[in-house]
Amino acid sequence: MKPIYETVSVIGLGYIGLPTAAVLASRGISVIGVDVNEKAVEAIRRGQIHIVEPDLGTLVSGAVATGKLRATYKPEPAEVFIITVPTPFTDGHKPDISYVRAAAEAIAPVLAKGNLVILESTSPVGTTEQAAGWLAALRPDLSFPPTAGEKADISMAYSPERVLPGRILTELVQNDRVVGGLTPRCAERAAALYRGVIDGECFLTTARTAELVKLTENAFRDVNIAFANELSLIAEKLDLDVWEVIALANRHPRVNILKPGPGVGGHCIAVDPWFIVDSAPEESPLIRTARTVNDGKPHHVAKAVLAAAKRIAAPRVVCLGLSYKPDIDDLRESPSVEIVRELAGHIQDLAVVEPHVRELPKALAGLGITLKDLDAALTGADIVVLLTDHQPFRALDRQRLAGKTVIDTRGIWR
Ligand code: SAJ
Numbered sequence: 001m002k003p004i005y006e007t008v009s010v011i012g013l014g015y016i017g018l019p020t021a022a023v024l025a026s027r028g029i030s031v032i033g034v035d036v037n038e039k040a041v042e043a044i045r046r047g048q049i050h051i052v053e054p055d056l057g058t059l060v061s062g063a064v065a066t067g068k069l070r071a072t073y074k075p076e077p078a079e080v081f082i083i084t085v086p087t088p089f090t091d092g093h094k095p096d097i098s099y100v101r102a103a104a105e106a107i108a109p110v111l112a113k114g115n116l117v118i119l120e121s122t123s124p125v126g127t128t129e130q131a132a133g134w135l136a137a138l139r140p141d142l143s144f145p146p147t148a149g150e151k152a153d154i155s156m157a158y159s160p161e162r163v164l165p166g167r168i169l170t171e172l173v174q175n176d177r178v179v180g181g182l183t184p185r186c187a188e189r190a191a192a193l194y195r196g197v198i199d200g201e202c203f204l205t206t207a208r209t210a211e212l213v214k215l216t217e218n219a220f221r222d223v224n225i226a227f228a229n230e231l232s233l234i235a236e237k238l239d240l241d242v243w244e245v246i247a248l249a250n251r252h253p254r255v256n257i258l259k260p261g262p263g264v265g266g267h268c269i270a271v272d273p274w275f276i277v278d279s280a281p282e283e284s285p286l287i288r289t290a291r292t293v294n295d296g297k298p299h300h301v302a303k304a305v306l307a308a309a310k311r312i313a314a315p316r317v318v319c320l321g322l323s324y325k326p327d328i329d330d331l332r333e334s335p336s337v338e339i340v341r342e343l344a345g346h347i348q349d350l351a352v353v354e355p356h357v358r359e360l361p362k363a364l365a366g367l368g369i370t371l372k373d374l375d376a377a378l379t380g381a382d383i384v385v386l387l388t389d390h391q392p393f394r395a396l397d398r399q400r401l402a403g404k405t406v407i408d409t410r411g412i413w414r
Pocket of ligand 1: 122161162163164165217218221225258259260261262263264265266267268269324325
């Protein structure tokens with residue numbers, strides 16, 4: 001289907017906004033990308049990208065070369081505004097929607113009758129309605145759905161991104177979308193945009209339902225990973241192989257246990273469940289406990305390494321992998337980084353292998369840790385700790401591990 005809007009502005013050009021802007025531009029829409037980050041804007045202006053994601057560089061350079069994608073610091077008039085800014089949490093696990101508010105304040109001056117505003121950032125239930133309130137206060141000359149309903153000058157909807165880092169461009173186009181409107185017409189107008197761009201189906205609902213759907217997806221995964229992680233502790237205590245237990249249990253037609261690991265990282269699954277807990281604390285003990293179980297796993301792994309290290313005089317320890325999941329360079333909220341950091345306080349000879357970075361992240365700098373290549377790190381190591389299951393580690397000749405103490409948190413060398 002052909003896109004029905006000619007000009008779309010994407011506010012926030014990060015892991016979701018930039019791929020979204022590039023895909024819209026590749027469909028012939030004129031896209032105005034807006035970001036306050038100089039690194040992002042200047043890179044895009046040169047036709048380059050400031051994040052790592054397969055095939056994104058080619059798509060962005062093509063879109064910039066044809067003039068379909070333009071990056072700016074300040075919003076300009078457009079038919080549709082898509083907000084894709086971060087929604088982190090504060091120290092007390094409270095959602096921080098200040099970037100959504102800043103985005104609403106930035107677009108307010110250029111909003112015009114007939115515009116559509118879509119929020120895609122993961123947000124607590126009620127945020128889209130709240131954003132309508134902020135906009136209404138700044139633009140008393142325009143009417144908004146919470147007060148004017150279907151007759152409002154501006155349509156507003158919530159449609160969560162649900163793409164997997166590493167597969168963003170594929171999933172952006174192929175995944176189904178949930179599109180929640182502040183009114184049915186708002187949902188219909190937003191769905192009309194996506195239908196012109198994606199191959200997946202659009203499912204229409206209210207903005208509040210769509211907001212909870214997004215949080216539910218990631219909380220579901222977190223709870224299921226927590227089950228696997230708890231099982232790994234139980235199996236360890238009972239001296240059983242958790243991987244064998246899971247593989248055999250999964251032969252049951254209605255059982256599908258996920259994989260235990262060193263903990264849960266990334267900016268989504270380790271964050272979003274807290275938004276549910278914050279909005280319904282009494283009703284969410286399971287979701288909160290899952291977070292605690294997953295957050296406790298890095299410390300448990302570090303303790304196991306230190307126990308093994310105690311049995312060796314002057315142990316040489318090597319940790320394999322820093323990113324939060326395999327074959328990407330993303331170190332955000334990575335449990336592997338947390339484990340290495342904890343070990344650094346106790347192990348004199350500590351090396352790290354991370355094929356996707358050139359230097360150690362700030363969190364690990366100045367702690368006496370050396371970044372090595374795989375071959376050099378394994379030579380002479382007493383303890384090998386597998387933290388992230390990158391391809392070169394999966395392909396390792398097991399002979400290289402002979403005679404060493406191996407702690408394999410991902411179960412790849414069984
Ligand atoms: N993990 C395990 N065991 C498993 C699966 C994952 O320990 O069986 C760990 C990973 O090692 C990693 C973390 O969980 O540390 C999260 O990785 P992931 O690949 O499950 O998910 P993300 O965070 O990269 O992306 C998720 C996706 N959500 C779901 O699968 C429900 C993605 O579709 C969302 O768009 C994304 O969050 C987001 O932006 O919200």
